[in-house]
Amino acid sequence: MKIFTKTLLFFISLILLEAVLSISIITNIVEKNYVDNARNELGIEAAIVYENYNSWKRNIWKKLIFLKEDEVILRGVRNYSPFAKRVIMGHLYSTFIRSGIDYVVMRDTEKDLYNILSLGLSTLSLSDVSDFKSSRLHPYIEINRLKDNLAMIGVVRFEKKDGGYIEFFLIKMMNKEFCKHLTLNQSSYAAFFINNDFIFGSFEDAEIKPSISVTGIDTAYGEFYNVEINRSYYNIASQMLENIAVGKNSSPQILYLVTFLSNQPYIERLNLIKKTALYVTLSVAFLTIILSLFFSKNITNPIKALLNAMYNIKNGRYDINVRIEGKNEISKLFEGFNEMAEKLGEDKKMMEKYINEIMILNEYNEKIIHSIHAGIIIVDTDFFIKKVNRFFLTSFGYREKELLGNRIEKLPGELVDDVILKDIKEIVSGKKKSISRIKGSRETKLYEVKLYPLSSTQKNNNPVSGCILVFEDISKKVELEEKIFHAEKLSSLSMLSAGVAHEINNPLGSIMTNVQNLLDDEREESRRISLKYIEQETRRIAKIIQELLTFSSVDPHPSAETDVNEVILQVVGMMKYAMRNHKQIVITSHLAEDLPMAKISSDELKQVVINLMTNSMQAIEKRGEILVKSWQDEDNKMIDIVVQDNGRGIPSKHISKIFDPFFTTKQDGEGTGLGLSIVYGIVKKYGGSITIKSAENKGTLIKVSVPALL
Template identity: 30%
Template sequence: MMQNKDNEMNQAEWRLKVFDSLSYPTLILKPDRTIVAANRKFLEKNKACGTQIIGRTCKDICSDTQRHINHFSCSDADCPLQRLIDTKQPQSVVLKNIDENGNEIWEERVFSPICVDEEGIKYIIESIRDVTAVKNLEKKYSDVRELIDKVVQSSVSGIMAADRKGEIILMNKAAEDLFGYSARDANRINIEDFYPSGVARHIMRKLRDENIGEKGKLPSTQVNIITREGVEIPVEMTAAIIYEDGREAATAAIFNDLREKQAVQKKLEETESQLFQSEKLASLGRLAAGVAHEINNPLTSILLYGNLMKEKLEPDHPLLNNLSYVLEDAERCKDIVKNLLAYSRQTRPAKDVFFLNNLVGESLRLIRDQKLFMNVNIIKNLDDYQILVNADKNQLCQVLINLIINAFDAMEGSGTLTLTTYRDRKTGKAYIEIADTGSGIPPENLSKVFDPFFTTKEVGKGTGLGLSMAYGIMEENHGRISIKSTGPEGTTILLELPEEPVSNEFHFMSIG
């Protein structure tokens, strides 16, 4: 009996020792919240002795003035102890507290039931763990996450990530705009839907290829993507595989829309080629003008003396025929010289204000006699609005006639010629389009057709001055000539002129 008592004493002491040596501050409470024991760690931490704690309730301690002992409000509605009593299950709660130096600390309090028998819960053990370091880390992590999220969302480049199955797990605003999908429906889309067939696999192969950049990284590459509307867009992309423990976990890619860059590039190339063309034509023009001047004088003598001779010869003279050929060819040379002088802008434009539609009508009238008209269907697609331009009407007539004759030549007598006029109110430009259904200009000739003397026509048929002269005249009149389209279905030449604003009634009265 005595020995049993000793054993019990020893066991009780031993339990107290265990309780005291727990490294977490710990309390034992009754279900009525009375504290029956507090371990050494608890007393040390709260700088209290047992008598200050034992016999009091946890609520008393909550309202203790020593704020470092406890400083959180404990409401019945959300009392973990009550929950434990109701559910008989362990409960935990994380609470914010203020330590004696006024620093914020976080505590996790775990409540476990003890002595559960048919009478129910007899005691509750509460252990308190300082989780301030974990909480601070969590906050730091969530701050960094928030920052990364903001950086990703505010990026002007489209950013996207997909899991191993290719399902989208991240899509920023720029990617939404680029692809036309919203991040909300992203989880229903697979990465393969964003590329033309086979491209996604090809990108993955490149990503895994150690010979292309670093393994798992794809250097800047140009590809086409497909938007929700099915439009293909050229983009520049970089991509990377995200590894976790050496295994592929996800892929991420950054996209930049290339449409604007390519449009600027194209415009730059066009401007460069136009500058080159203008320079080439300017130097050729100076040469042509020099040659034309030199030839003009001897040509005038040839024509003068040749005609005098022709007048003197008897009508049946055997040399009369030969002389007529000489004079005909000399006349042709005179026309060439005249065109050369026009092309090299030796003649000043005499500008006047006129209706663009009238120019089309007059040019057609001037070539009406040509037998070329025979099997050609002419469509006049003229703007209802009377577009005004301020230019040299005769020169422009010359341009239009040359272009119409070129079109007829290309159609070899049969086809459709469409003459269209229109304007762009925003840019203040007036346009004439000359479209034929002829053979088209082969790509290798495109850069040459505006060069003087470039012709594909047989000797004696074309001098190759028509387009170069047209180019010179359009520039002189502050306009432009360009090939809008060409191919086996025909050619469309575009003439552009500044539109003359309608200023006053006087203008209307004086225009032709």
């Protein structure tokens, strides 16, 4: 056989092989594009379904807020009566008849009576709603079982004027019709699952429902492709909604919203593309065979050489050099190919160098950010979180995937409120270079929030690409500053009090002596009353002076030791006797056994307990309870004493001033304002500590810690 014939047959075989490979490659590309398109379309449809579901929730929230502020409802509940009930039900009907709400249920908690307002064709019985009860003081929305279906229930409560509550339940049935309105695409369906069990959906074919089973629904969001359901294929997206209780005593289970998108249009389109690709490839192959008869020798061989060179470049060999004789277009093509291969080799080396430097720099920056002992969050100009360091996650109890990609507004208001959001806007707009704020957290910690602009790496009109927020815990710093300030203030007041007390004592003694002499000599009753009043007030001044001297005393008893429980029992007995004919106050003591001796004098400890219990008794109007407890702390270094009452409490604005000398909330004549200051001075004198917790109309708890003798 001639060489030309062999070459021709070789090229024909090669062309046929290329035809097969082309069909395979095109099919793979089409399938890949199909997968990408299917994923995008499924994601968009699932997002639409989820948004439509949430829009119903937002609609119910708006209705709850409307009810909470509606004057007709507020007036009817405040003056609740059978007539007011009819007015409320009529107002509810006119308000919600076109809102999409299926039912409105009103419950009188005082009489446990239910009134059901049906806004559609179906109705509810009292047995269906007998378990409806509001579990919270504020409005909320829950998902629950109702008539073999699920229902979205918005709950709001109003307090009646004469006691009890009126509760309103806005009910939207989550049935087949509800699911139909969640989808927009005609080839998509929506359904609800509890765990892996199908509950209901928008499928028309009744035979499909029993065959639906989607396993693997255990994540917040999941996608499943080419799932066969009754000889049809679907792409499925599941989204975790919330935990619901499907029965009275059943444990909470997870509710999923599942979107089904039919695969049939894609399958038909894919088959059409495959057929078209096959026809085109065969046509091109046939044309190539005809042309090869004429150009096989001069074209095929150079192309083969070029193809081999291309495979070498693909495998990483950029030093390839293809040669061909002649001065034609093919030779110029080969020269250009060789230059391109050389340039690609140089570019690859340079790119590998740059990538390595970028990886090293990125790792270095990551270590710096995560090593800083302050919470750091980086947001872009659209307020989306792009970076968060480990210290922030550890300090505030978040996981990285919970924050990245979400808007910063989702953080609680104690960290990011409207003021911080306004500051971020000013930073990213370039109006300010830095901002600092003080914020408090739910653990009563203080944080200094510093905001800085993040410089943009791109050349555009805005040099700022985001905002850096630094959360620094300054609680201990502020606490230390307050303690130093309070100690300095007490020290200055102690010195002043001692001087004033000594200066006043001498003339006060003269006044007392002269008043007593005048009382002995005076016989007119009206003057004697005035003199006795002077004597009484002089004695009160003397008492204040004595308290000032006690407050200014700083000499501890180094060898003092006291049985804490014995002192508490003495004071409790004395207090019970003192108020036996006055207020109805119950004093209870819970004292730990086998306590060590405390490093404090018994008289001073007795003064501390008396002052604390006296304050508790004065805080109780008529009847109440005082609880006194003692125990040894976990380190066995301190003995803790607690005096707790259920009196009127201390306003929060006064807590920071409660240990200041002469500060009192009592009426004139009931106290000097030195009691707690003296207690504070005695406790601090022995190296102890004192803390206070109080809430208005609930009571006060004061804990005193004194050193234990080991």
